[in-house]
Amino acid sequence: MHIGAFIVGVKTFITKHFSRFLDGSKSTSSNIAASKAITSELVGYLTQLSDFANMKDEEVQEQLYVWEPEVGGSFDRISTLIRQSFAGYYVKDAGMELDAGEKRMIELANELEDTVDYNSMRESLSEMLLMFGNVFILNNDDLSLTILPNKYCAILDEDTKMGTTSTSIIMNPKYLAFNELGLFELDRRLYPMERITHLKYKSTPIFVKDNMGRETYGIYSVSPLTRTFISVWWKRQCQIIDVLLRWRNVPREHHQINAELFPLSMYPGTTAERQAAANADIDSFISRYINSLKSQMPDQGVVSTDNVKIGMIESKVNYLQSNELIAQLDSTIMAGLNVPQSMVNSSQAGSYASELVISNYVSSKVIQLAEKIKPVILNNIRARIKLIDPTLPVDRLDMKLELNLANSKLELWRTAAIMGSLGIFTDSEVRDMLGYEPLRADQRNFLINTSANTSSQESVANAVKGGSDRTPDYPETSESDVSHVKDEGENVYRTM
Numbered sequence: 001m002h003i004g005a006f007i008v009g010v011k012t013f014i015t016k017h018f019s020r021f022l023d024g025s026k027s028t029s030s031n032i033a034a035s036k037a038i039t040s041e042l043v044g045y046l047t048q049l050s051d052f053a054n055m056k057d058e059e060v061q062e063q064l065y066v067w068e069p070e071v072g073g074s075f076d077r078i079s080t081l082i083r084q085s086f087a088g089y090y091v092k093d094a095g096m097e098l099d100a101g102e103k104r105m106i107e108l109a110n111e112l113e114d115t116v117d118y119n120s121m122r123e124s125l126s127e128m129l130l131m132f133g134n135v136f137i138l139n140n141d142d143l144s145l146t147i148l149p150n151k152y153c154a155i156l157d158e159d160t161k162m163g164t165t166s167t168s169i170i171m172n173p174k175y176l177a178f179n180e181l182g183l184f185e186l187d188r189r190l191y192p193m194e195r196i197t198h199l200k201y202k203s204t205p206i207f208v209k210d211n212m213g214r215e216t217y218g219i220y221s222v223s224p225l226t227r228t229f230i231s232v233w234w235k236r237q238c239q240i241i242d243v244l245l246r247w248r249n250v251p252r253e254h255h256q257i258n259a260e261l262f263p264l265s266m267y268p269g270t271t272a273e274r275q276a277a278a279n280a281d282i283d284s285f286i287s288r289y290i291n292s293l294k295s296q297m298p299d300q301g302v303v304s305t306d307n308v309k310i311g312m313i314e315s316k317v318n319y320l321q322s323n324e325l326i327a328q329l330d331s332t333i334m335a336g337l338n339v340p341q342s343m344v345n346s347s348q349a350g351s352y353a354s355e356l357v358i359s360n361y362v363s364s365k366v367i368q369l370a371e372k373i374k375p376v377i378l379n380n381i382r383a384r385i386k387l388i389d390p391t392l393p394v395d396r397l398d399m400k401l402e403l404n405l406a407n408s409k410l411e412l413w414r415t416a417a418i419m420g421s422l423g424i425f426t427d428s429e430v431r432d433m434l435g436y437e438p439l440r441a442d443q444r445n446f447l448i449n450t451s452a453n454t455s456s457q458e459s460v461a462n463a464v465k466g467g468s469d470r471t472p473d474y475p476e477t478s479e480s481d482v483s484h485v486k487d488e489g490e491n492v493y494r495t496m
Contacts, residue, residue: 039247043240050236052229056211058132058151061225064232065131070330071225074339075130079123081366082373086122087402087435089113094396096438105392108385116384118377121145125199125373130337133223135199136176137376138191143383145197145376152179152186154210155198155219162190163212170216173198180212197376227336235329251312255293257286258307338365363403370401402435 049067052060064071089109091102098106113119128135128147136153138146156162157172163180176196179186205218262281267274293302302310382394416434419425428438439447 036247039243043243046236046240046243050233050240052233056151057223057226058149060229061131061223064225064228065127068232068333070333071228071337074334074337075127078130078339078366078369079126081362081403082126082370083119083122085366085370085401085403086119087400090398090400091393092396092398096440101392102396104389105385105394105397108388108392109381109397112381112384116381118381121377122370122373125376126369129199129201129369129372130224133201133221133226137197137199139195139197143380143387145380148176148178151211152183153177154180154212154214155193155216156190159190161214165213167215170210170214171218173219199372199376201372224337228333231329231332231336235326235333238325238329254311255289255302255304256309256311257282257289258309261285261307366403367401370403374399374401400435 049063055063065075066072089106091098091105094102124147125135125137128150132150134150136148136150138148140146154177155170155173156175156177157170159175161170162175162177173193176191176193176198178189178191180188182188200221201223202221204221206220206222208216208220208222210216210220259282262278262285264271264274264278267277269277289304289308304310378397378399382397385392385397386394412434416430419430419433420427431438
């Protein structure tokens with residue numbers, strides 16, 4: 001192919017496929033106007049999003065979940081861990097072997113787990129619980145569950161208060177009023193609390209005003225997001241100021257035209273006429289000069305006569321490091337959510353010991369939230385199984401919750417190794433601590449045994465001092481004892 005034809009072909013291809021991205025028809029002035037529009041639109045958009053004073057709390061909470069990376073990322077991590085904490089179904093007070101009815105019940109529970117998609121429900125309920133602090137679930141007659149929108153729900157102690165702004169304090173929940181004002185063509189309903197499941201982030205009684213301005217006590221839980229409102233509001237203000245300040249403080253070239261090029265002596269007429277003519281020529285020269293710069297590339301030099309002096313106008317504002325303040329506000333947001341920052345973005349990770357404490361806290365917090373959601377799913381699955389086979393003992397069906405993060409799980413196994421080496425625990429007790437069922441008789445022939453021939457007395461001594469049968473028995477002090485880098489669990493792990 002001829003090289004000229006090849007170049008034309010490439011140019012045609014680029015024009016055809018990328019013309020929607022590269023619009024060369026725009027002039028420099030239109031690009032400048034577009035960049036200014038982007039800046040003003042960004043500031044306007046942030047300002048509109050941050051009108052917290054004229055928004056309901058539920059609207060602010062939902063917006064933070066959608067737009068704030070720290071909030072959305074934290075909720076996503078926690079809800080994923082809550083979903084992961086589900087460790088299967090079991091039968092309470094069951095013997096060493098399940099009977100036919102108990103096995104049938106476990107099979108039905110596992111089938112319904114996939115059919116109804118309870119895992120997605122766990123994620124949704126956990127994120128709404130973190131977002132609003134309260135979740136209102138309507139138990140339908142067909143055993144389906146409907147999550148009601150928080151901003152249209154209010155709990156009443158008397159049905160006569162629906163749609164009113166009563167001044168008495170509501171303390172006894174008997175009804176849930178849904179859509180009291182009849183907004184957005186939603187049905188206006190009054191449900192008895194027997195049909196409603198109310199999940200609360202915390203049960204600590206506090207005074208809260210509902211969506212109609214009525215005073216309540218001990219009815220609603222505080223949302224963890226409420227503690228972040230001021231920090232996020234301040235962060236948005238910093239972002240708005242930073243966008244405007246950085247646009248304003250972009251370095252600019254200053255091209256100075258020597259006015260001696262247009263002396264008044266060159267022009268005829270009166271002084272005023274000569275001044276007007278000189279100003280007209282200066283304006284014309286500046287316009288032509290500006291037009292010559294419009295198509296100039298950033299790395300292109302400027303060629304002019306010595307009558308044009310070019311300098312730079314730089315900002316005298318010394319402080320533009322708003323990122324430090326924004327990072328500080330992000331940390332306060334994480335503190336309000338009570339979520340370790342290293343858990344969300346792996347930043348500011350500490351030592352192994354500190355991260356172990358954090359992982360233990362996260363595991364405890366996840367299990368705590370999962371236990372609040374557990375009755376909703378467990379009661380629903382019991383009702384569905386009872387509808388399928390009323391003879392099954394559904395009241396004995398239970399759900400196991402367990403979450404072991406990587407480093408906390410390692411510590412758990414080290415503890416199990418120490419328990420096994422002491423010689424005072426049964427294998428069933430150790431397995432139960434690890435979350436496993438007791439061994440059956442037919443499984444014992446397949447056990448892997450790598451333990452050394454060490455007496456129980458030696459194992460106890462080694463576990464206490466952190467040594468082993470291959471470690472010299474050095475004397476210990478209270479100071480040196482805490483400086484061990486190994487323990488009996490580590491020794492067992494290293495000898496496997």
